[in-house]
């Protein structure tokens with residue numbers, strides 16, 4: 001696992017956009033895995049700017065990590081809505097090539113199976129962008145999620161519900177379940193870039209990088225991935241021993 005420590009959030013966003021840009025240049029029909037939440041917002045802003053300067057997404061395909069269970073794509077807190085607002089409507093990606101689990105499929109098991117099939121049919125994810133929860137989750141794979149898990153309907157940890165309440169009017173409106181790619185689905189991606197900023201992520205980052213590889217800290221599995229880069233700012237790196 002490689003770690004790039006940069007000064008601040010802006011530098012994370014630019015470094016992450018550099019990785020996406022290089023991947024897209026090397027493979028215009030890139031299959032790109034995307035995350036939501038606060039962390040990748042700056043990277044999306046940067047990608048939009050670069051698209052305005054000519055970066056071409058017309059042949060790319062995207063797969064998002066997760067979607068809240070029970071939220072339709074027009075719900076303002078859904079990840080469908082987020083992706084549309086924060087990226088898709090600003091770039092030249094073909095909407096038919098943007099995949100996000102359908103949070104209102106009445107048969108979530110079928111949805112999960114289809115999502116895995118769609119990823120396989122697309123040839124697998126070339127580059128996956130991840131954030132990290134304060135409890136070490138990746139996607140919505142909460143502590144205890146099996147390393148062998150594929151896309152499934154998962155329960156959100158109370159810590160995650162609390163952390164994500166900022167996107168809703170009231171705490172009770174936060175869905176308690178989500179459809180999320182599993183740890184195995186994430187580990188199958190050819191390249192992974194995890195982004196983290198802020199002092200509140202420092203514990204999770206240091207445990208993911210230096211702690212034991214354990215299902216109790218889902219991101220620790222990334223120590224076993226052959227091509228994974230953490231791009232973190234100084235605040236998120238504060239608990240790492242710097243040589």
Ligand code: F6R
Nearest residue numbers: 035036037038039131132133139
């Ligand atoms: C989002 C996702 C989550 C977030 C994580 C960090 O699609 O899968 O794992 O990346 O909860 O969220 P933020 O960036 O809001 O701190």
